[in-house]
Amino acid sequence: MQLSPVIHVSHLQKRFGKFQALNDVSFDVQPGEVFGFIGPNGAGKSTTIRTLLGLLRATSGTATIFGKDVFHDAVSIHKNIAYVPGDVYLWPNLTGGEIIDLFLRLSHQQHSKRTDELIKAFGLDTGKKARTYSKGNRQKVALIAALSQTADLYIFDEPTSGLDPLNEQVFQDEVKALKAAGKAILLSSHILSEVEQMCDRIGIIREGQIIETGTLTEMQHLTRTQISVTTKTPLTDLGNQSGVHQLKQTNSTTAIFAVDSDAMTAITQYLADRQILTLRSTPPTLEDLFLRYYGRENAQPVNSKTGDGPDA
C-alpha cells in the first residue's frame, strides 16, 4: 500500500454488558477515498463510528485515525476531523448561526465565505432558535458546520435522512469536491443509491461483523445478474442449468431469471444456441446486494468466505 490509511480498524470488538455490539470489525479508509458503510439498523454502524470518535471504549482490537489511538488521542485526532451524527440534537435556545460559529471556533476555525456559501446552498435560516428547527434543518446545521471546516477526515452517519432531494444533491456535490481534494470520507447511509453513486469502496456490516468489503464492481461479481430474454426456439430445460435462479417463464420462449456471475458464459452460450430475439441484462444494484445479504427470503451464501447465509 502506497499511502498509510487515514482510518485503520482491526478486529474491533465492543461489548455492552452481556450484549456483543461489535464482534469483529476491520476496515481501512484511504486518503481521497469515499468509504461507504452499510448495514441494517442495529448492525453496529453507529457503534463503530462512536468508537472511532472516542465516545466509546473498545473492548478489544485496534482502531486508529491518522495512526493515533482513537480513545487516548481523541483530542488531537479531532482537530482534523469533521463529524455529522445521524440524529442531530442542538441546544434549543441557541440559534443555528450561533451553533455553526461555535462549532467552527471549537475546531480553531472561523466563519468564512465558504460557510456563507454553504448556508445559502442549503437554504438555512440561521437566525432561528434551534428549538424551532425540523430534523432536516438541524441536520443542515451539522452539515454546514462540518463541510465548512477544513479537515482531513469527514465522518457522516446517515447525514441525509432528513434532507429534501435538492439538499441531498448539494451534499453529494460537496462530498465529491472533498474527495477530489484528497480528503478521506466515511459515509454511513441507508440511501443505497447515494452510496452506489458516491462511494469508491463499501463495507457491509451485519450483527457486529464486517462481512464484505470491496468496490461495487467486485461485489457485483459476487452476485447474480438479472436476465430477461426471448428466444426463437423454446427454453425447455433452462431451469436445470446450473447457476440459474428465480426462474419465471411466461411461455416457452420468454423467461426472466437471475444468473450467477460465474455461470454467465455458459448461460449466454445456452441462450445463443436458442437464437436470442431480445435480451436485457441488469447488473445487480447495491440494493439487490443488500437484500441478498439481509433479506429473509432467498437468502443464500454469496461466496465461500462468508460461510452460512443469514438466518431465514
Place this chain on the structure above:
Amino acid sequence: MPKQPFFQTGQILRINLRRDWLKLLIWLIALGGLFASIAAKFNNLYGSKTAIEKITATLNTPAMISLFGRLPHGPYSSADVFAGEMTVFMAIFGVIMNYSLAIALTRGDEDSGVTELVSARYVDPYATMMAAISELVVANGLLALLYSGGLQVAGLNGTNTGGNLVLGVTLGLSGLMFGLLAVVCAQLTSSSRAATSLAYLLFGIVYLGRMLTDVSHPRYTWLSPLGWVEKLQTYRSNNWLPAMLMLITIVVLTALAIMLRARRDLNAGILATRPGRRHASPLLRGPVSLVGRLERNTILAWVIGLFIFGAMYGSVFNTVADILKSNPITVKLLADPHTAVLATAQVLKSFIALLMIIFTVCAIIPGLQIIYRIATDEQRGLLEMLHARPVSRFRLNLVLSLWGIVTSLLALVAAVGGLAVAANMALNHPLANKLFIHGLLANISPLLIFLGAGALLVGWLPKLRSLVWLYLGATFVMNYFGRLFNLPQWATRLSPFGFIGHVPASSLNWSVFWWQTGIAAVLFVVGLIGYQLRDLNSAN
C-alpha cells in the same frame, strides 16, 4: 367522531401510570411516610404539657412563624402542635412533587416527542393534557388518603377525625392546585425548563407573600394561595373554606389550561420564541462561554431570586427581635440596654444559622443542575458533536463543575447579602457583618460536598444521579426540623451540615471547613476521572 369529550384520556392515563408508577410510588412513600412517621412520634415528642409549652413558645416566635406559619391561639394539644408545624411544610413539598410530575407529563412529553406520537392517534386533542391532569388527581388523591389515614392511625392527643380529614384533603388539594398552575405554565412557555422556571417564580411570589403576611398581618395571608392551608383551624373548627377556594381555583386553572392549549400549536408556547442572532457573539468561543451562554438566565434568576429571598427574611429581623419584649423573663433583662442588645443578638444569630442552611440547600440546586448537564445533555444527544471536536472530556466536565461551584457560591452570597442588607436596615442595632460572613463561610464546605457527590455520580454512575437530590431533600428536612425534634447527633451528622455547628451562634470551625473541602475536592477529582474513562451514551 365520538361524542364523549376528551376520549381516550383513560387509555393514555393507564399507559402513563405504567410508565410513572415507580416515580409516583417514591414520591408517595417519601411524603406520606415522612408525614405519618412524624405523626407517629409526636405523642412521645410533645406529649407532656411542658414539652408542648416549650415548643409552642418556639413556634410562636416570628422566626419560626416565617418558616412554619402561624399557630392558632392556645392552649395547645399534641395534635395542634403537629398541625402547626407540619402544614405549611408539607404544602411546600407538595408543590415540589406536583411541579416535577406536572411538567414532566406535559412539557416533558412534548419536548421528547411522545405527545406528538400520541396525538397523531385516534385521541381527543386535549386527551394527553387531561391524562396528565388525571394523573395529578390520582397522585394527590392517594397522598390525601395517606395523610388522613396516617393521622387516624397515629392517634395524636387531641386529634379528631374531622381534623384529620380536613388536613389531609386540603394538603392534597393544595398540591393539585399548584400542579395545575404548572400545567398552565407549560402552556405559556415552550420548553420544560422554561415552564419549571416560571412555575417556581410564581411559587416564590406566593411563598414570600405568605411569609411576610404571616409575620406581620396574618389576615392578609388569605391573599397567598400557599397561605390557605394555614387557615384550616385544624382540630378546632376544621375550616373547609380553604378547600372550597382550592377547588374553585383548580377548576379555573383547568379551564385556563384548556383555553391556552387551544390557542397554541403543539411544541410551541403562547409566549413566542423570538429569533436570535445570525452569528455567534465573539465571546462565544469555547466550553466556558458556552455554558455561560446556556445558563446565564438561570444563574441570574437564581441569584436575584435568592437575594430577594434573603432580603425578605432580613426584613422581618426587627419583628424577630421584638419577640423578646413579650416574654416576661426577657423583659427583665431588657431593662438593662446592654443585655437587651446581647440577648436580641443571640436570638438573631440562631435564626441566621438556621436560615443559612436553607439558603445553602437552595444555592446547591442551580449548581448541581449545571454539573448534571454533563449527564443530562449527554442523554439528550447534545454533546455528541461537541465531543467530536478537539475539546477533551476532562475540560468540558471541569468547566461544568467550575460553573456549578461558582453558580452555587454566587447564589449563596446573594442570599446572605440580601439577608444582611435588609436585616441591618430593619434593625435599630445593626449586626456585625462578620456574623453573616462567618455563617456564609461555614456553609461553603457542605455545599461543596454536595456538588462533589454530584460530580462523582455523573462521572461513574450517571443513572444514579438523583440520589444526590434525595440526599439533599433529606438533609433539608432534617435541618428544618432538626432542632424541633432534638435529633441525636449521629443523625444530624449523616449530612455534612451536621458538623459545622450553628454558625454564627457558635463559632466558625476552620478545621471542619478544611477537611470537608478536602473531601469535596477528592469527590470532584474521582468524578472527573470516571467521566474520562466511561462510555458516553447516545441520545434516547
